[in-house]
Amino acid sequence: MGIWSNLxxxxxxxxxxxxxxxxxxxxxxxxxxxxxxxxxxAINPTAGMIARGVGGAAGMANKFLNR
Incomplete structure (x- = not known):
């Protein structure tokens, strides 16, 4: 039983x-x-959309984690 408690x-x-x-x-x-x-x-529209998506996801995670 002790091993499960330690894990x-x-x-x-x-x-x-x-x-x-x-x-x-x-x-x-x-x-x-x-x-x-x-x-x-401005350089690459697809890369800009990906960066905005990552930034938005990080913003949502920030709101969730730092309540």
Whole structure:
């Protein structure tokens, strides 16, 4: 029984670390992609749309994680 408890505790620590990192990365990624998508869209419209999509997804993740 002790091994399952240890695995659960280890998984919980990993999930906490990933969540903490995502809380830090999401707002930065949202700002960077928002700034880059305009000039990038002028060079290549498809790349601009992808950058806007990534920035929007990061913005939604930021709202969800940093409530």
């Amino acid at each position: 659960k505790n280890f998984g919980s620590k990993i999930l906490h670390g990933v969540t903490t990192a995502a809380k830090w990365v999401a707002p930065v990624l949202h700002k960077v992609m928002g700034a880059v998508s305009g000039p990038l869209g």
